[in-house]
Amino acid sequence: MFALLHLLLLLLSLSSHSIADEIFDVRQHLATVTRYDVVKDIVDSSYVPAQIPDGCEPIHLNLVSRHGTRAPTKKRMTELDRLASSLQAHIAEAKEHESLLEKAPAWLLGWTSPWKGKVNGGELVAPGEDELYDLGIRLRERFSRLLGDEYHPDVYAIKATQVPRASASSVAFAMGLFGGRGNLGPGKQRAFAVSTESRASDILLRFYDTCQSYKNYRKSEQPAVEKLKEPVFDEITLALSKRYELNFTRQDISSLWFLCKQEASLLDITNQACGLFDDSEVALLEWTDDLELFILKGYGKSLNYLMGLPLLKDVVESMESAIKANEEAHPSGSYEKARLRFAHAETIVPFSCLLGLFLEESEYSRIQREEPLDYPPKPPKRRNWRGSIIAPFAGNNMLVLYNCPANKSNKYYVHVLHNEHPVPLPGCNNSDFCPFEVFKEKILQPHLKEDYDAICTVKKQHAQKPAASKLSSAPSGSDSMELQKHEL
Secondary structure: OHHHHHHHHHHHHHHHHHHHHHOOOHHHOOHHHOOHHHHOOOOOOOOOOOOOOOOOEEEEEEEEEEOOOEOOOHHHHHHHHHHHHHHHHHHHHHHOOHHHHHHOOHHHOOOOOOOOOOOOOOOEOHHHHHHHHHHHHHHHHHOOOOOOOOOOOOOEEEEEEOOHHHHHHHHHHHHHHHOOOOOEOOOOEOOOOOEEEOOOOOOOOOHHHHOHHHHHHHHHHHHHHHHHHHHHHHHHHHHHHHHHOOOOOHHHHHHHHHHHHHHHHHHOOOOOOHHHOOHHHHHHHHHHHHHHHHHHHOOOOHHHHHOOHHHHHHHHHHHHHHHHHHHOOOOOOOOOOEEEEEEOHHHHHHHHHHHOOOOOHHHHHHHHOOOOOOOOOOOOOOOOOOHHHHOOOOOEEEEEEEEOOOOOOOOEEEEEEEOOEEOOEHHHOOEOEEEHHHHHHHHHHHHOOOOHHHHHOHHHHHHOOOOOOOOOOOOOOOOOOOOOOOOO
16 A cells, blocks of 8 residues: 555656646747746745735836847847848758758758848837837726826826837836727727936936946946856757757857747747757757846846835835825825836846846845855755846836834834835845835935946046956957857
């Protein structure tokens, strides 16, 4: 009897293991090229969100959202055309040894890029429009009282960067948010205003473009980041060359990984380029993207997120204005109730880091001291830092200001949501519902030692030359792979 029970347990174990293997969804592992709908509900099941007390009402909402799913840029489409030529050369070489083609996937024979001949790129595509439109509808339903006033640009301020996919995302979102409230067309839409700032001076949403110190840092560190990624690409290049008996190069693997991400996100094709890689290889390739994101846009250097201080200060100032209006009992419709921003992953990632998201509490004290953190652990180790969760297409942070009149000591609270779900703030005792004064003291104040100009002026950086890091000291290889830029 015991032997039979043991056998049954063993079979159950093997069965659950095979089920776990089957549920690996490559679409959830595409770093910042991940579509919103496949990851937005992935949450830490061990985290228990705070219970918002009865009587607390939202009085102001700040949204910082990335644009929706977009087409590849012209530069990337050119890369895919080069990939097609390279694959054709490998196939022609293999045809000289007919038996070798037996291992080559059929789709590779005569493959051409789905974007071949396309003149323009980088625009918001239909799935991206849906992502933002549906987000607008969900927020209208979730915060019906807060977002239910008659539209006015001073009540619901909509801001976007001066990039078409960002402004198009803001329009799709607002159509969802305000749909049915106007007189335009069968959907009863209404006109709304979207304000933009010149790329040359937008320190709120494109601070990475106006911060010269950051641009210099990124340019200088890219070769070292590339060097860190090389071993993974070399390993996978060798594995795929043996598996399919084709003479893939490291650049081929880099381009095939990019193609996998585009096919899976834009075309829902997962059995071609993505099918070349096994699950462990996808996990490693995802990690290389996450590593690059961490070093060049995230916690790898304090400059990456400190340049986002104007945005965080703008968020806090909007909350202070809402508190003032509430305290003075201004009539509804006479003050701003939401500030809705649409930008890029380069905006979302530093802003998330300023809030201290995706950290352990012990690490939060290090970023307050502006210390770089250890690199995200390599698979199969688990990590919190995943680009697919932090900044997928349409990824977003929401900070909702609540008025809790029954609580005399702390009347105003900030509810922090990432991709529409509560997330813990290490700076607020790992709670997602933080007293506003604590939010200012613990989240904003520690970063205010220097202002944006001091952080981003090159002359200032030269006067305070940092010590050499293990990253900048990494040697560069003569045969190094062209760095995959995220082009977000």
